[in-house]
Amino acid sequence: MALPVEQFIRKTGLIAGICNIVLNSLFAWSGNTALADVPTGSIVVDTTITCIIMSLLMTLFISADTRRAQKAGTIEPLVPHPSTCRLLHRLPVRPWKLGLVIGFTVAAFVTSCLIILFFLLNITSLSFFVFVSIKAVYSMLFGYLVARWVILRQLAAK
Secondary structure, three states: OOEOHHHHHHHHHHHHHHHHHHHHHHHHHHHOOOOOOEEHHHHHHHHHHHHHHHHHHHHHHHHHHHHHHHHHOOEOOOOOOHHHHHHHOOOOOOHHHHHHHHHHHHHHHHHHHHHHHHHHOOOOEEOHHHHHHHHHHHHHHHHHHHHHHHHHHHHHOO
8 A cells, every 4th residue: 555645754754864863973972982062163064064965865765765665656646736846846856966955955054054043142162962962853853854855856756
């Protein structure tokens, strides 16, 4: 029986989010085994790199999974809203291009917000545990959103 698209997105997004939390927490710890305070400049660089690399990796895996589900008939066809369809068709279909577009776009937005927030609140560093906690929440949301965008784009390509 074929899964509705939204259910497929929720399942895939949850898996992507959990993988993101585990990997990003592990990367944060491996880069700071002393558990020292993290300067805001390092947080901005870390976030930028995370956005780009994780978007690319998630897009490659999720695109392949979506294609497999389509071929196997385990996911229902997409019935997109006309405005969503126009937006989706502007994004690249090739997974590596889509991953880079999403990664650079999200990185630009998120790092700009972080820089403004740090400046307005006069924050120069965060404790390691605050940094990892924020990164865990952000990673879950980021994983889900990337999964959603990738699945919708791949389904709209047919």
